[in-house]
Structure formats: C-alpha cells, structure tokens
Amino acid sequence: MRTRLVERAARMLADREPVTLRALVEGTGASTMAVYTHFGGMPGLWSAVRQEGFTRLAARLAAVPRTADPVHDLVALGVAYARNALDAPELYRAMFDARADLADAPAADATFDRLVDAVARARDEGRLAATTDPRALATQYWAAGHGLVSLVVQGVLPADGLAPLATGTAVALLTAAGDDPGRCRASVQRAWAAG
Amino acid sequence: MRTRLVERAARMLADREPVTLRALVEGTGASTMAVYTHFGGMPGLWSAVRQEGFTRLAARLAAVPRTADPVHDLVALGVAYARNALDAPELYRAMFDARADLADAPAADATFDRLVDAVARARDEGRLAATTDPRALATQYWAAGHGLVSLVVQGVLPADGLAPLATGTAVALLTAAGDDPGRCRASVQRAWAAG
DNA sequence: GATTATGACATAGCAGCGCTATGTTATGGC
C-alpha cells in the first residue's frame, strides 16, 4: 500500500496532475487515512516521493558502465543525471522543492558520493591534478549541472541548448582541474554522444 | 495600495510567514478583494512579487561600479547576485519557484543582459578569446551561480562554502574562455574580497 | 480457546485556503 501510494504520486506528478490527498487515494480503494497511517501526512508523503526520486536517480547512475576513461565516466554520470531529470521533470522539481526536508539528505548524499568517487578515480588515474579535492570539484560539477538542469526543467532554457552548455561547463571545470584540454573535450563529447 | 501589498508580501516572505490571501491583507486595512482588483488573484500577486525581486536584483547589479578590470567587474556582478539572494533567500526562491510564470521572463532577461554585456566587454578588451560567445558563456556562468546559490539558499550547502566554490567555478569558466589563469584568479579574488 | 491489544482502515467534520457573486461607495466625465 505504501509503495502503491508513492508510485501513484510519482505517476500523477509525471502526468502533471495536482497531487492532493483526495485525488491521490482515489482509485487505490484506500481512504485518506492511509496517507496518515503510512506517512503521517502529506509532508511525509512528499518526503517518500523524494526518496523514490533519489532511488530512481541512483539506479540510473548505477547503470552507467565503468570504462577505461575516467573523465568519460564522470561526464556519463552527468548525462545520466540530466536524462533522469528531463524524463521526469516534475519529480526532479519535487526532489529539489523549496519545502524539501533536510532529513531527506542521506538519499541525496548516496548519489553524490557516486560523483565524488568518480572524481577521485579520475584524479588517482592521473587525469586530474593530484591536488584536486574530489569533494569540492564534485560539488562545483553538481551545482553547475543542477543549475543548468533546473533552468531547463523550468523552461527558462531550451532543452536543446543543454548539451552544448553542459559540455562547455564540464570541459572548463575539468581542464581547470588539470585535465588535458583536447583529451578532455574528446572524452566529454564521446560521453554525450553515447548518452 | 498595489506597492504596499507587494512590499508587505516581500516582508512576510523575508519573515518566513506564510503569504496567504487573508494574512496578507490583514493590517493593511484592505479586504481580500484588493488582491483581485490589483493583481487578479494570488498568481498575479506572486508574479508582482517576482518582478519586485528582479527589480531589487537589477538595482543591486546597477550599483556594481565599473572598474578598469572587466573580469573583476564580471565577478563583482556574481558577488552582488549572491549577496542579493542570501540577503532575501525566500524572495530568491519565489523568483525561481516552480510555479513561476514564464511571462515574468522579461524582468529576468533585463538582469541577464547586464551579465552578457559584461562578458562581451571582457572579450572586447582582450581578456577573453575573440571567439567567445558572450550569451553562451553568460548562460553557463549564470546557471553555475544559480545552482550554487540555490543549494545554499535551500540549506543543502553551507553558506560559508559558497565563496570558494564560486571562485573555483568562475576561474574555471573564465580561463577556459581564454583569460590568463593567474590574472583571472587575482581578479576573481579581488572581487570577492571587495564584496 | 477466549480475551485483549494493536495497527490499518473508513467516515464525518473541522479550520483554513483561494476565489467569486453581490452589494456599497467614492470619483471623474458628460
């Protein structure tokens, strides 16, 4: 029942239907109380929906294969992140909604650690400078990607402009971290072509 | 009356009070109808609040002095942008709220053009490569800044981590656009120290 | 095996929300 409600909320979100208490339980056979017994209320439901969003994102990132090129893999994570967001824009907005509870942070941290690890690997394999702080670079990388994706999801930037902007920013951040410009650009473009 | 309601909404937003129709008009002497005669409803009020937010941002950016160093000025715009957001985080969130109407875009475009002009100047004065597309670089610059500021405003990133992350990203983007790394870093750090 | 405690469910109704229909009043043009 719990999972059914969360999945229905995600479906309604994707269908751009307003997710209200009564509309949510309608069709499930349950009454409005189900939301309170399982989630304690609507904020609890939204928290569960965000967790679901991060779970789906984690699955996407886990599906990104590890190749011999760590920079390519790093960018491939970004591409998967962007595709995940654009495939379910309303869910992405819910994940980063202003009313989001910071208690949901662990779910986000797990996916972020995947990014930190990818940066650390690129550094350890010599593509990035040895002085690179994986956590700091991953944060810059993520924040830049989040900014671009947010603006696209919101309709401020056109979706077809995302790829060139994201590649430009990725190349800038990674070459600043010590990667060879030509090699970096090749890795980045290969990752976007594959995604 | 119009301006009074908008300013009161901004004040309530800053005070973290929920901005509801009845709470808004209470204390102004007006009734709930005032919101409908002046704004056509709550969405219209929010639109006006966002316009007010962009107006204040434009005033902040206009107050940034023009110096002999175009890269310094470019970063100074970013610093002013960040300070504006952190001084009124709820207003910033409202400006980029998911429910924001794209019809409010012109107000945002005006402030964005200020950034494009600053990039174009840096290019024209030889700090950035002649092939630099001011609009594209400004978009990357803005998206990265928006991503960082959004995460800080939301509490995901600590506020004291903003400066180093932002300087790192700015240096990466600007050196990738052709600026001399050492000179760029000096300009960036000077702008952050001044702001 | 009967009893009781517990959790999940349904029903009804609360206060609050944005909004609208209707009535009132003040201002400006003819």
Added chain:
DNA sequence: GCCATAACATAGCGCTGCTATGTCATAATC
C-alpha cells in the same frame, strides 16, 4: 445633476490538509 467606472467590503462556495472517532482484522497473552 446624472451616471459610468473603479475600488472596496461582505458572505459564502468548493477545495485543501488534517483530526476525532468508530470499526475491524490480526496477533499476542493467559
């Protein structure tokens, strides 16, 4: 002087999330 118009107030609608209360099935206890 008359009236059109805009701005205001009042009352009430449908909806929201939520809670108080009642029902019922399951499981543990003696």
